[in-house]
Amino acid sequence: MPKLHTIPVPDIGDFKDVEVIEVLVQPGDTVRPEDPLISLESDKASMEIPAPRAGTVKALHLKVGDKVSQGSPILDLEAEEEAEAGPAEEGPQGESAGPAAAAPSQREDTGAREADSRPAAAAPPAAEADLRCQVLVLGSGPGGYTAAFRAADLGMDVILVERYPVIGGVCLNVGCIPSKALLHAAQVIDEAQSFERHGIRFGAPQIDLDKLNGYKDGVVRKLTSGLQHLAKQRKVRVVQGVGTFTSPNTLAVQGEAGEQHIAFEQAIIAVGSRPVRLPALPWDDERVMDSTGALALRDIPGRLLVVGGGIIGLEMACVYDALGSKVTVCELSDDLMPGADRDLVKPLEKRIRGRYEAVYTGTRVTGAEATDAGIRVHFEGGKAPAQDTFDRVLVSVGRLPNGAQIQAEAAGVTVDEHGFIRTDGQMRTQVPHIFAIGDVVGGPMLAHKATHEAKVAAEVAAGHKSHFDARAIPSVAYTHPEVAWMGLTETRAKKEGIAYTKATFPWAASGRALSLGGEGGLTKLLLDEQQRVIGAGITGPNAGELLGEALLALEMGADVEDLALTVHPHPTLSETLCFAAEVAHGSITDILPPRGK
Numbered sequence: 262m263p264k265l266h267t268i269p270v271p272d273i274g275d276f277k278d279v280e281v282i283e284v285l286v287q288p289g290d291t292v293r294p295e296d297p298l299i300s301l302e303s304d305k306a307s308m309e310i311p312a313p314r315a316g317t318v319k320a321l322h323l324k325v326g327d328k329v330s331q332g333s334p335i336l337d338l339e340a341e342e343e344a345e346a347g348p349a350e351e352g353p354q355g356e357s358a359g360p361a362a363a364a365p366s367q368r369e370d371t372g373a374r375e376a377d378s379r380p381a382a383a384a385p386p387a388a389e390a391d392l393r394c395q396v397l398v399l400g401s402g403p404g405g406y407t408a409a410f411r412a413a414d415l416g417m418d419v420i421l422v423e424r425y426p427v428i429g430g431v432c433l434n435v436g437c438i439p440s441k442a443l444l445h446a447a448q449v450i451d452e453a454q455s456f457e458r459h460g461i462r463f464g465a466p467q468i469d470l471d472k473l474n475g476y477k478d479g480v481v482r483k484l485t486s487g488l489q490h491l492a493k494q495r496k497v498r499v500v501q502g503v504g505t506f507t508s509p510n511t512l513a514v515q516g517e518a519g520e521q522h523i524a525f526e527q528a529i530i531a532v533g534s535r536p537v538r539l540p541a542l543p544w545d546d547e548r549v550m551d552s553t554g555a556l557a558l559r560d561i562p563g564r565l566l567v568v569g570g571g572i573i574g575l576e577m578a579c580v581y582d583a584l585g586s587k588v589t590v591c592e593l594s595d596d597l598m599p600g601a602d603r604d605l606v607k608p609l610e611k612r613i614r615g616r617y618e619a620v621y622t623g624t625r626v627t628g629a630e631a632t633d634a635g636i637r638v639h640f641e642g643g644k645a646p647a648q649d650t651f652d653r654v655l656v657s658v659g660r661l662p663n664g665a666q667i668q669a670e671a672a673g674v675t676v677d678e679h680g681f682i683r684t685d686g687q688m689r690t691q692v693p694h695i696f697a698i699g700d701v702v703g704g705p706m707l708a709h710k711a712t713h714e715a716k717v718a719a720e721v722a723a724g725h726k727s728h729f730d731a732r733a734i735p736s737v738a739y740t741h742p743e744v745a746w747m748g749l750t751e752t753r754a755k756k757e758g759i760a761y762t763k764a765t766f767p768w769a770a771s772g773r774a775l776s777l778g779g780e781g782g783l784t785k786l787l788l789d790e791q792q793r794v795i796g797a798g799i800t801g802p803n804a805g806e807l808l809g810e811a812l813l814a815l816e817m818g819a820d821v822e823d824l825a826l827t828v829h830p831h832p833t834l835s836e837t838l839c840f841a842a843e844v845a846h847g848s849i850t851d852i853l854p855p856r857g858k
């Protein structure tokens with residue numbers, strides 16, 4: 262018996278009053294689950310809202326230009342009752358409709374509750390498959406190759422599917438590694454320049470872009486060819502092509518040689534993410550770039566606009582500034598690097614406000630057009646002009662998961678409206694023999710999170726009782742100076758009313774920091790009532806390297822005495838962790854102890 266359902270806008274995270282930029286269906290159209298109904302565009306991202314169930318569109322409740330929020334009615338859909346997939350609160354699959362933000366950090370054990378919706382686990386592999394394996398890993402980024410290698414080391418027969426000819430994913434090819442190679446080059450330039458005031462003057466750098474790109478590409482090549490070698494040694498079969506699920510136990514791979522079908526007993530989805538593209542920009546013009554384009558380093562633009570003042574945007578700004586571009590940064594929030602504590606970002610902000618052409622916070626890019634003179638960009642808010650023209654524009658406003666591109670529904674795996682795949686603490690999706698890891702499951706989109714999740718998934722697939730229960734995922738901006746933090750932040754503690762005390766050691770009192778030009782640095786520990794480390798923040802040269810000790814302290818439940826009584830080598834930056842602990846302990850001698858200690 263057909264029934265009329267009014268389909269509302271689902272949970273779209275924090276977005277409100279988002280503009281409808283496209284209506285993709287008309288009355289009379291029939292839709293299948295996941296078919297796109299409308300496109301929305303906010304200042305941060307554009308997104309498609311998919312059909313939650315199959316049916317026939319009877320009436321539209323909105324038009325292009327309307328502003329919608331969660332719950333706004335989209336259309337009336339006539340659907341057969343038995344064919345319903347069920348809205349969030351009705352059916353066993355309902356959790357998939359949860360907000361993207363809830364997926365990563367609030368992972369729950371979905372396995373037990375969703376038993377009814379599971380496809381038959383480990384169904385016999387399709388007889389007609391070209392290849393068979395025990396574990397199929399889809400995507401070869403840090404999540405995928407780690408999962409594949411760990412599973413192989415645990416004795417399983419593994420196939421790794423990757424769309425590109427080179428394995429390593431975003432991290433090795435167009436992310437962490439090439440960016441850090443360029444940041445090192447930038448640091449060499451910055452340090453050489455800064456030594457003029459100490460009596461050593463170098464000439465202006467002469468930059469051979471081909472050689473610089475060669476250095477960067479060489480670092481990447483060494484790592485990716487090393488991975489290829491490791492895959493061979495472990496007998497992991499690498500299949501190149503775009504994979505899509507065809508059933509709970511089969512994957513089709515479209516490669517240059519045509520289509521292959523792989524039958525698997527278990528699968529690990531590690532398809533990662535891609536950059537958000539602000540639709541208001543002329544992307545067909547090569548002067549508008551995402552992070553991949555910026556890393557290609559085709560030229561050194563005279564004037565560069567970086568849209569997005571988060572970690573990736575500020576790292577690339579740092580590179581282009583050192584190479585000689587006049588950099589402008591535009592950030593929508595009122596603060597650069599949202600999420601990090603202000604005292605940690607301050608030294609970086611002070612430096613770049615003094616060096617860059619402009620840093621606009623609380624400012625939105627509303628549009629842009631390509632002109633002969635450059636990319637003319639329109640701004641709204643903050644202290645930005647109404648418009649300005651740049652030689653290149655780098656858009657770095659976040660990343661979107663690739664979950665919606667792999668026909669996960671054919672395997673019975675639910676992908677939420679943002680493209681995230683939910684997992685439990687063992688990285689299982691609601692289909693028990695299919696796991697998901699890395700950027701596609703949400704949380705901080707960071708390589709080290711992906712690799713740790715990967716090991717859990719591979720171990721669970723091999724029958725081990727592993728569980729992902731890291732207490733903190735560190736964040737590091739490899740800017741100059743670096744900004745690094747982990748665990749509780751003061752920003753979050755204040756927002757959520759979490760009790761803490763803090764101990765801070767200013768690097769101006771560290772001999773090693775002074776000799777490195779890092780006197781603006783800071784090491785901060787956040788402590789609970791028992792004086793145990795529950796968070797830490799560091800800014801200054803090598804902050805990212807130093808953070809490891811604080812992470813170990815947190816994971817081991819160490820308190821300030823453990824840190825303060827550990828003899829650290831002198832003179833090193835690592836001493837600043839010991840000194841911060843001594844501040845809390847009351848035994849500090851390198852600065853005055855805090856009052857009352």
Ligand SMILES: Cc1cc2nc3c(=O)[nH]c(=O)nc-3n(C[C@H](O)[C@H](O)[C@H](O)COP(=O)(O)OP(=O)(O)OC[C@H]3O[C@@H](n4cnc5c(N)ncnc54)[C@H](O)[C@@H]3O)c2cc1C
Pocket residue numbers: 399400401402403404405422423424425429430431432433435436437438440502503504505531532533534552553573663666667698699700701706707708709710711
């Ligand atoms: C410029 C930049 C700098 C960064 N710097 C850092 C950093 O310093 N530290 C850090 O921790 N993180 C950093 N990141 C983030 C980091 O790169 C990601 O978090 C990490 O790569 C995620 O790993 P993953 O395995 O989940 O996915 P990815 O690395 O995205 O890999 C997914 C792989 O799956 C493949 N794939 C996708 N769909 C299919 C399909 N259907 N069929 C076949 N193959 C498919 C893709 O081609 C890709 O190779 C950076 C990112 C960028 C863009």
